[in-house]
Amino acid sequence: MSEDDSLIEEFFSEVNDKYYPQVLEGIDLLDEQQIEEGIEILSRPLHTIKGVTGFMSGFEPASTFTHKVESFLRKMQSGEIGRSLPQIALAIESVNSIFILIEQLRNTGTYDTEFTTDIEERLLGEGKPAAVTLGNGLSPVEIESIDENKIITISVNRLYLYEQREAVKKNLHDIPTNSRVLFDFTNTLSVGSSLFELIVSFSDRLEISITGMNNLCSSTFHSWGFSRYITEYDNRETFLADNISGANG
Structure with a gap:
């Protein structure tokens, strides 16, 4: 292993063990509007x-x-830009995007410039509500029934806000007790730990599983210990084939 490789491995070890847990704590405080x-x-x-x-x-x-x-966060901290829900959502999204970016650079040596440019443009626009795909009447989840199983697909790239979680909560409330439920994160880039906490709160009456998480979502899921309550499957086909209640994925 070269000196550069050793530095990269040491850096990512620090990211996973030290930096990201701090970031999760900070994101949760932003989500609580602190x-x-x-x-x-x-x-x-x-x-x-x-x-x-x-x-x-x-x-x-x-x-x-x-x-x-950092510049965006400093402006928010100083009051130079607003602190409404769209600005908070953009702050959380941009912080999580840092980790998506460094993972892309580590895995491929390149990154999605369209992805970062979109966020940078919105940061420069100071997180104005019109730039955030929220409040457009669309549900953040899509739900379907397959062989008496409920499949809930997260239909937004990122899910952090209270209104989004309330929509998820309403869907879960409407599902009959003892149903098998699979959350599909295939199209999801990142979510807050508060979403997992909400899902877990229904695990006493629903058999809840999850699939399709990327590295960022999976890191949040496992680092907070949600795997104790929610079964993870490789894909929805494996979930549907496994009709034994309480089976391990």
């Missing part, structure tokens, strides 16, 4: 990530992107 506290906690790991990636060959785009996210 802005100052959330940004204060986020500032430490993000500043470190910006500095380290700036010196790591091939990871410079992550440093540049993180700097832009």
